[in-house]
Amino acid sequence: MTLQNTMDQLRDLRLTGMLEGLEHQLSQPTYSGLAFEQRLGHLVDAENSHRDTQRLKRLLKNARLKVNAEPEAIDYRPGRGLDRAVMADLLTCGWVERRQNVLLTGLTGTGKTWLACALGVQAARKGHTVAYKRVGRMLEELDVAHADGSLAKLRNQLAKVELLILDDFGLTQLGNRGRADLLEVLDDRVGSGATIVAGQMPIKDWHSFINDPALADAILDRLIHSSHKLALKGESMRKRKSSAQSSLDTE
Structure with missing residues (x-):
């Protein structure tokens, strides 16, 4: 030959x-x-x-991540509320393998979405399947699935992914169906997948936001059990970058 x-x-x-x-x-x-x-x-x-x-x-x-965030570029500037040791542990993705959750909160512009996507990139590097969803958009998709008969298929897709990133929790008001659908998605994932939930609202306010005591108890029980909590602080990263660019432009 x-x-x-x-x-x-x-x-x-x-x-x-x-x-x-x-x-x-x-x-x-x-x-x-x-x-x-x-x-x-x-x-x-x-x-x-x-x-x-x-x-x-x-x-x-x-995964369709909103941003291609490199874990190596995580900003550990003092005042952001990020502990290097905690992040080093999260970046091993052991929590994904153990089907645990990460609850990521902080004001607008503090980098929640970016950090959630960085954890998603790292999980993909470790060979895990990942999916990114904005909570409001996911609930819209589930609403459509109720009507066209594809609900079981969509719920199965959401249940099977090894890491599901739910972004912008708290921006969209939850109706009766939305609350029920969110509970079903989270319940399907208990013991089968890890979930990141990112939002502006402090965790202590989630129960009142859900606005249904029984469903709120059930949803938070599935989220908070075996979860890692990260509360980002400091000034808006977007504002800081804009100010830095303005300074460069005037030099």
């Missing part, structure tokens, strides 16, 4: 990483001195790395 035949077969078998690895070896004279087993090992490593990269791309595409 000729080298070209081998490369064609790698392409047909969709072993793209091995193909690119072989092309790299052929372009680098240093590989010619390695034993066959070593060169084969490099090709297997290249294929494995390629598959990991492609899987991460698929996970992030399916």
